[in-house]
Amino acid sequence: MTDRASAWDEAPCGLLTLAEDGTVLVANRTFLQWVGRPAAEVVGLVRLSQMLSVGGRIYWETHLSPLLHLEGRADEVALELRGPHGRLPVLMTAVAATDGTGEIRVSISSARDRSRYERELLAARKHADAAARRTRVLQEVTGALSAAVGRDGVAAALLGAARPLGARAATCWLADPGGRLVPHSATGEAVETSHLPAGPWPRAATHREGRVFVPLHGQAALAGVLSLLPDDGAGGAPPDLATLTAVGQQAGIALDRARFFDRSAAIAHQLQQALLTAPLPQDDRFVVSTAYWPGEEPLEVGGDWHDSFLLDDQVLAVVVGDIVGHGLDAAIAMGQLRSAVRAVAGPAVGPARVLAALDPFVRRVPAAAFATLVYGELNLTTGRFRFACAGHPPPVHIGGDGAARLVWDGRSTPLGLSVPGRVRAEAGFDLAPGDRLLLYTDGLVERRDQALPARLERLAKVGAEVHSLNPDEAVRSLIERMLPAANGHDDVCLLLLSWSPTS
Structure with a gap:
């Protein structure tokens, strides 16, 4: 016992x-x-x-x-x-x-040992969850930075990630051309109230003065600093410096890329504006009104263009064309093709032969391949309009009485796709005094959610409805009514020719 x-x-x-x-x-x-x-x-x-x-x-x-x-x-x-x-x-x-x-x-x-094991297991799980969360945030921020266009896009991507990164407010400072850091944009606080301590700036994120500062180092120099105000509210997690350092490295690379992008955009934009703002011919017998409306592409340059020039005292040439694609290459090809049109056009050439002469040119310029173009010549005395359309949307003839119609004649394939031995087509019709011709690029009528025939019919209807407006007002009204602000669109070029012969 x-x-x-x-x-x-x-x-x-x-x-x-x-x-x-x-x-x-x-x-x-x-x-x-x-x-x-x-x-x-x-x-x-x-x-x-x-x-x-x-x-x-x-x-x-x-x-x-x-x-x-x-x-x-x-x-x-x-x-x-x-x-x-x-x-x-x-x-x-x-x-x-x-x-x-x-x-x-x-x-x-x-259960002391078991409880300790469970606590350790819970801590390990929390650590793993936190690591997974940091990895997910880093992937999302990296994706946003990769998709960002220009310095504004990079700054927006960083500020959009401020809350997932553990901040309730943030300001993005970017280096100006002289290397001086200036506040660019902010979220959760006013840019004007932001303050940046003096450098130097290491490559790692640091806590300073109650904030977290993330240096954005480019390949050669400091491109900016992201200043974060940590979220110290209930449930707020402290910012992870290692994750923020990685974000800063990715953002520095993105800002380097943005600098080159902005430089290319500026060159292309200047080139396009120089070509599209050339002086229009002036004559009492006609009025040429034009518009260029950039699409919702970040670069805001493309291959659409318009031009008008006198072949002699009696003939006015008008042209609207569209290079496939966007960006600097498209803008350069547009300038080359525009110059080529002027070079081959002449009083005795005619629209069909102008297009035929452009075919071998675009075959030598890859960026101009498959370009579409409508070229026409108006006799300022008789009102006879001859034109040829290489794969381009049909012109709209707007009568002085307001009647409008699409002109489907004179059509052939886009430039560079002509059939050997086949002559380019051209057509002609007579304008009455006060009549107008509308030439445009496909961005004015093409929509993903609407059929093209319906959009073309709408263009003719709108053209008829604005016929009583003066040419500049008519162009503005066409743009506003055909391109609602809420809908995306491609680049748009538009040329409206009004004929009013002198007695």
Whole structure:
């Protein structure tokens, strides 16, 4: 009996016998040591629930005790004992006796190691979740920076990522041409109120003056600094400096790329504007009104153009063309083709032969391949208009009485695609005094959500409705009514020729 009693007392787990109401009838030494009380203060006097934490006691009374009475057993229930050194996490298994005494046999094992393991596992999981979240944010920011166009686009991508990066406000500082950092844009705060400490700026993100500063180093120099105000509100996570440093490196590369992009855009824009703003011919017998409307492409330059010039005192040439594509290459090809049209046109050449002469030219200029073009010549004395259309949308003839029609004659393939041995087509019709001709590029009529025939019919209808406006007002109205601000569109060139012969 002595050996059995010793084994009972020295068991590595707490062993108890409880009365039906939960009062401790027998408890081994291990259990008494855990609760830090002698047997005389516990046995027959205290219920097990009274030695549990508040939550454990409620759980015992509302769940465990009814469960033992109904099912006679409860396995591995996590509870906390109140001991002399604080709470001790334990696992309890209890079985109701079947001998009619109502007693309950209880085994309690320490869960301290298991609890520590669970805490470590939870911490590791939180760390993994945080790492995954940082990786996801970094991927999203990198994607946004890769898609950003120009310095404005890079700054917008950085500010858009401020909150995911753990900031409630941010200001993006960019270097000006002289290398001086100036505030560019902000979110959650006013640009005017921002302040940037003096350098030098390392390559890593740093905490300074209650903010986090992320240097944006380009390949050769500091391109900017992202200043973040950390989100210190409830649930706000502190900014991760390693992630921010990686973002800064990606942003520096993006700003280098943006600088080259902006330079190319400026060159292309200047080239296109120089070509499209050339002086228009002036004569009392006609009025040429034009417009160029850039599409919703970031570069804002492309291959659309218009031109008009006098072949002699009696013939006015007008042309509208469209190079496939956008960007600097398209703008350069547009300038070359525009010059080529002027070079081959002449009083005795005629529209069809002008287009035929352009075919070998575009074959030597890859960027001009498949260009479309409408070229016409108006006799300023008779009103006869001859034209040829190389794959281009049809001109619109607007009568002085307001009647408008699409002119589908004189059509052939885009430039460079002519069939050997086949002559380019041309057509002609007579204008009455006060009549107008509208030439345009496909950006005016093409829409992804609308059929082209319907858009062409609408253009003729709008042209008829604006016939009473003066030419410049008519052009503006056409643009506004055909290109609603809410809808995307390609580049648009438009030329409106009005004929009013002198008596």
